[in-house]
Amino acid sequence: MAASNYSLKVNRDLLDPNFESYRLSLDPIPTYSVELDAEVEELKLKDSQYTLEHMRAFGMFNYLHLDPWYHDTVLFVDCRGRVLSLTVTLDTALGKPTEVYHLPAAESGPQEDRLCASLSLTSATWAALSDGGGRLILLRTGKRGEGAHMKWDPLFLEDVGEPFTVLHSVSHVHAGVHAVEVLLLRVQKDPQESTGSGYSVTLEWITVSNASGAGEEKKYAVRKRRSLRGKSVPHYAALEPRGRGLMVASEKPFVFTQVDGRPVEQPEPEPMEVEATDPLYFWQQTSEDITVCVRMPEGFTSDDVLFQLTADRLSVGVRGFPPILEGQLYASVDPEASAWIIKNDKSLELSLQKLSEGSMWSELVMGNKKGELVMSDEQAALIHDRLTHLTSEDLSGNLDRDQPPCTSQELEDCDGFPEDSSSLTHFDGDSLRPTQVVNLGSHQYLFTVQVDPSEMPCLCLRHDVDALLWQPRPDRPEDLWEHVATFNALGYVQASKRDKKFATCAPNFSYAALCECLRRTFIYCQPSPVDTVLVNRKQARQVGQVAKQQVASLDSDKSILGFRASNERLFVLTSTHLFVLKVNN
Numbered sequence: 001m002a003a004s005n006y007s008l009k010v011n012r013d014l015l016d017p018n019f020e021s022y023r024l025s026l027d028p029i030p031t032y033s034v035e036l037d038a039e040v041e042e043l044k045l046k047d048s049q050y051t052l053e054h055m056r057a058f059g060m061f062n063y064l065h066l067d068p069w070y071h072d073t074v075l076f077v078d079c080r081g082r083v084l085s086l087t088v089t090l091d092t093a094l095g096k097p098t099e100v101y102h103l104p105a106a107e108s109g110p111q112e113d114r115l116c117a118s119l120s121l122t123s124a125t126w127a128a129l130s131d132g133g134g135r136l137i138l139l140r141t142g143k144r145g146e147g148a149h150m151k152w153d154p155l156f157l158e159d160v161g162e163p164f165t166v167l168h169s170v171s172h173v174h175a176g177v178h179a180v181e182v183l184l185l186r187v188q189k190d191p192q193e194s195t196g197s198g199y200s201v202t203l204e205w206i207t208v209s210n211a212s213g214a215g216e217e218k219k220y221a222v223r224k225r226r227s228l229r230g231k232s233v234p235h236y237a238a239l240e241p242r243g244r245g246l247m248v249a250s251e252k253p254f255v256f257t258q259v260d261g262r263p264v265e266q267p268e269p270e271p272m273e274v275e276a277t278d279p280l281y282f283w284q285q286t287s288e289d290i291t292v293c294v295r296m297p298e299g300f301t302s303d304d305v306l307f308q309l310t311a312d313r314l315s316v317g318v319r320g321f322p323p324i325l326e327g328q329l330y331a332s333v334d335p336e337a338s339a340w341i342i343k344n345d346k347s348l349e350l351s352l353q354k355l356s357e358g359s360m361w362s363e364l365v366m367g368n369k370k371g372e373l374v375m376s377d378e379q380a381a382l383i384h385d386r387l388t389h390l391t392s393e394d395l396s397g398n399l400d401r402d403q404p405p406c407t408s409q410e411l412e413d414c415d416g417f418p419e420d421s422s423s424l425t426h427f428d429g430d431s432l433r434p435t436q437v438v439n440l441g442s443h444q445y446l447f448t449v450q451v452d453p454s455e456m457p458c459l460c461l462r463h464d465v466d467a468l469l470w471q472p473r474p475d476r477p478e479d480l481w482e483h484v485a486t487f488n489a490l491g492y493v494q495a496s497k498r499d500k501k502f503a504t505c506a507p508n509f510s511y512a513a514l515c516e517c518l519r520r521t522f523i524y525c526q527p528s529p530v531d532t533v534l535v536n537r538k539q540a541r542q543v544g545q546v547a548k549q550q551v552a553s554l555d556s557d558k559s560i561l562g563f564r565a566s567n568e569r570l571f572v573l574t575s576t577h578l579f580v581l582k583v584n585n
Contacts, residue, residue: 006436007367008443008470010463011483019488022524022549029523029552030582034086034094039575040561041079043116051197053187056233057165061116062502064562064573068453069124070144071507071566076573077103077117083129083152085144088569091582101139101152103131115163120182123171124453127152128182136160138180138208138220156208156220162186164204168238168457179209179223181243187233203228203237203254205246225261226432230254235422235445236459240429240474247472249424249445249459256432264432279372281325287358290333292350292371293343294325302342309335311355314365316348327365331356424459426480436480446494447503449565451484458484460505462491467512469505485509488547490524497522502563510584513570515563521572523550523583554579 043058067073073087081103088094103117115132122128124144129137138156164184171180183205190200207224228248236249248254256264281294294316296305306323308315311332317323329352337353364371422445424438444462449469451458456472467490470481487505490512494500499516506512515521527545554560554572562573570581 006438006480008438008461008481009367009479009483010468014468014483014486015466016486016488016527019527019547021489022493022547025548025550027548027550029550030091031552031554032091032094032580032582033555034096034578034580036078036097036576036578038078038080038082040076040573041116042559042561042575046113048113049187051187051199053197053199053201053233057185057187057201058115060501061118061165062562062564063116064564064571064578065119065121066450066564066566066571067121067144068450068507069121072569073144074562074564074571074573074578075100075119075121076562076578077119081105081117081131083119086578088580091569091580094580097578100141100144100150101129101154103129103137104157113163115165118165120166120169122169122180122182126171126180128166128169128180130164130166130184132163134159134161134163136164136166136182136184136206136208138182155218156180158222160184160204160206160222160225162188167203167234170239170241170243172242174242177209179207179243180220181239182206182208183237183239183246185233185237201230201233203230203234203248205239207243225259226256227258228254228427229257236424236448236457238448238456238472240456241454244429245435245474246427246429247425247456247474248427249422249440251422253423253425256427259432279370281364281371282374283364283371284374284376285354285361287360288354290350290352290354290361290364292325292352292364294348294350296324296346296348298346300342300345305340305342305348307340307348307350309333309338309352311335314350314352316350325365325368325371327368330361330363330366331359424481426474436477438481444491446491447505449505449507451507451509460487460503462494465489465492467491467494469509487512487524488527493524501560504563504565506565506567506584508567510567511565513563513565513583515560515572517559519554519556519560521552521554521563521570521581523552523570523581524548525550550583552581 040063045054045059063076065075073085075085077083082099083101084097085100086097117132118130120128125141127139127141129139136158137154139152139154141152142150164186167183167185169180169182186202187199188202205226206222208220209223211219211221230250230252232250232252234248234250238247258264281292283290283292297318300318304319306317306319312329314329315323315326332355334353334355338351340348340350343349422440424440425434426436428435446460446462446467448457448459458469458471460467460469467487468483469485471484473480473482494514497514500514501517503514511523511525513521513523525548527547530546556574556577558574558576560572560574564571568584570583572579
């Protein structure tokens with residue numbers, strides 16, 4: 001079955017069209033720090049790791065991990081191979097990080113291609129760990145968080161191939177058998193890649209389950225291994241809570257290539273489920289109204305027509321069949337002034353009265369590509385006249401033939417358009433085929449954050465100037481990605497930060513934060529009521545809410561290696577210190 005095209009559905013109730021800007025707050029941010037006993041060793045890329053994919057996968061690695069089950073607990077691995085945990089209860093009395101596990105010594109000594117150790121908190125009592133040298137370790141942690149300082153118990157330790165980092169892991173029980181699903185990332189030399197960098201990106205999905213019988217000591221073993229291959233490091237990759245599927249957001253597509261060492265037969269390329277027939281409807285518009293002509297089955301009567309129209313939604317269909325045209329309109333109409341008639345017993349003609357005269361619509365129904373806009377001769381001529389001055393045949397006026405309209409230095413990062421068209425894909429765990437694909441287009445990926453530990457991680461995408469947070473819902477195929485939060489203007493703001501390294505947000509969406517490679521962090525709070533009376537002089541109106549921006553500069557000259565946010569605190573890790581910024585009281 002071909003993968004279906006899917007469009008992200010924006011919840012307009014979560015958008016603020018009246019948002020003006022962030023106001024810089026000079027309120028000090030309480031900042032506390034803990035000096036580490038041993039440094040966190042930053043991975044230095046070698047000459048052989050020269051590609052952009054190596055930089056994305058390992059050079060921008062976040063060494064700090066926030067425990068989603070205990071929000072003010074963070075973990076990291078130091079240069080001695082110790083997994084350290086710090087739980088914050090009182091900011092003014094920060095204790096020392098506690099060792100919960102020590103990586104066993106490498107059997108063959110240091111490896112030239114060794115990577116940094118990586119950690120994924122699988123559940124409230126389990127964790128997955130990579131030693132950076134190719135060994136996967138599954139640990140029973142017991143209850144973590146405040147007052148829990150017990151050592152972690154390794155129940156599975158095995159060399160699973162070339163060095164990797166752990167991207168995500170989940171734990172579940174099926175038919176009484178406990179299983180852990182782990183997703184690994186590798187950048188490998190590819191002899192078949194002769195035209196590009198010579199490297200390919202591999203995602204390996206490993207299932208480890210309890211292989212012991214009833215009454216026997218628990219023994220975990222690899223039950224299944226599945227590999228995907230692509231040409232770009234994914235922006236986002238996560239497993240479904242019960243291991244039934246996988247979601248990947250990347251610039252280049254991924255495909256399953258192996259299952260337990262056996263190659264996967266690649267099907268013939270299947271087209272997306274988009275009908276290659278004539279458009280289902282045609283539409284024209286003026287500054288005041290819209291005329292739509294919908295193709296209908298021959299011989300239909302007015303009694304067969306199902307027509308529903310509100311100010312923002314339209315539904316047209318034939319009784320006994322799914323709607324032909326249905327969805328949210330591009331802008332509001334006046335239902336009372338709109339009507340429909342039957343034309344030639346083959347089509348239905350709709351007349352929709354625009355609520356806001358003068359505005360021109362770029363589409364009729366949001367996300368619906370099955371229609372065609374028909375321009376009148378007058379409209380085409382008007383557009384031609386407006387664009388004539390941009391053509392090479394008409395460079396009169398104030399334009400200098402030898403001087404370009406603007407230089408590359410005058411363009412901002414936010415004016416750029418991605419060279420590759422990124423996609424967000426859902427793979428079925430049984431068929432290993434993509435089931436739904438979202439073309440992200442200009443929706444730039446910003447960051448990933450775990451909001452609810454029982455759900456998949458959220459991903460944040462840029463939509464116009466805003467940043468929208470999307471929560472995957474694998475149990476709702478008709479609404480697979482839900483828009484759950486908006487950070488106003490963050491998409492535009494982050495584009496201006498040339499030295500930006502990490503971005504994140506609080507699990508309760510109260511603020512978003514960015515950090516640079518050195519020292520500076522930027523905090524953008526959601527609009528909140530003000531205590532004093534503020535007046536917008538330009539618009540002569542009182543301002544009831546203000547969105548604050550705060551800037552903190554760390555007392556350190558070391559590179560920022562880790563960056564995480566809880567509802568109240570921002571955690572920043574350098575090679576020698578762990579900083580805690582009190583953001584919300």
